[in-house]
Amino acid sequence: MTVSVEALRGFVITTLQQVGQSLTDAETTADALVMTDSMGVFTHGTKLLIGYLNRLRGGGYKATGVPRIEREGPAWAVIDGDSALGQVGCVFATRTAIAKARQTGVAYVALRNTGHIGAAGYYCALAAEAGMVSMVTGNDMPSVAAPGSRGAVLGSNPLAYGVPMFGGDPILLDMATAAVAGGKVYAAHQRGEPLPNTWLIGPDGLPTTDGSLYPHHASLAPMAGHKGYGLGLWAEVLSAALPGGAMTWQVGSWIFDELSKPSLHNAGFIVIDVAAMSTPEAFAARMQKLIDEIHQAPTAVGVERVLLPGEREWKLRREALQTGIALPEDVKMKLRTVAEDFGLKPDWLQ
Secondary structure (H helix, E strand, O other): OOEOHHHHHHHHHHHHHHOOOOHHHHHHHHHHHHHHHHOOOHHHOHHHHHHHHHHHHHOOOOOOOOOEEEEEEOOEEEEEOOOOOHHHHHHHHHHHHHHHHHHHOEEEEEEEEEOOOOOHHHHHHHHHHOOEEEEEEEEOOOOEEOOOOOOEEEOOOEEEEEEOOOOOOOEEEEEEOEOOOHHHHHHHHHOOOOOOOOOEEOOOOOEEOOHHHOOOOOEEOEOOOHHHHHHHHHHHHHHHHOOOOOOHHHOOOOOOOOOOOOOOEEEEEEEEEHHHHOOHHHHHHHHHHHHHHHHOOOOOOOOOOOOOOOHHHHHHHHHHHHHOEOOOHHHHHHHHHHHHHOOOOOHHHO
């Protein structure tokens, strides 16, 4: 059974309003979570809702939190997220960065003291819709080993970028700087699937395939070894060190900590206005030439063509808008718990 994008969005909005979010903030959060599901990235969509609701009810996240600019200049700003949901803070930060980049060409905005930010690529998609090239980084409590370490050193700090195509789907990359996002480890373990030996580092500093060890007794492996470690550190600098946000073990666990505690997540946003550098038409023509070249590259046996970052996800979104989203069972299980808790009985969850 599938669920329409609008039905799932309405479900999320209803539950968030019941714990005190305004309609505007509930819509902002729902748009991010449901769009992420519609693109097939189920680890960062509505599966997160139950954790967000619990922390909103517990007081660690503020349902009425209002992000505000602490300090700023013509091309930069530091925002205090006021422990609101990360989607609320990140959308505010993205819009702030876009507005500044329209005036100065390039802008950097940092967001401190926010909730778990969800899918970093969503904010790049918003920037691309506004004609902006963007990069978004985030930090988290340590869960990723460094080359040679026997425990976690950095978070699975995401790094995303978006490139507008002016009439076509934006190029969109969203990745953890770990070998895999922690949510994928949870999901695979819950489904009883074997884990690759490249995902986790055990307490002895060696690879392990035992998903039950994560996160308390195992760390995520860094993506591509020292390269992923370096990118994770870069995300920590842009998201937290530069604006003065919580770093590494100062960041809390939005899943495991006492529900009254804020998680103190952080994010960084760099936005470039294409129109300041070129005409959108000229940029689009250059990008199309590059894309055509990539699509025409010779392929291995069984491969139709080389795909661009985000190409698969945009195709899935178009299909979801037409025929609905086929949620995986682990996501539906989380949403059934929410529905029961809030006295809701949507047909698509029966």
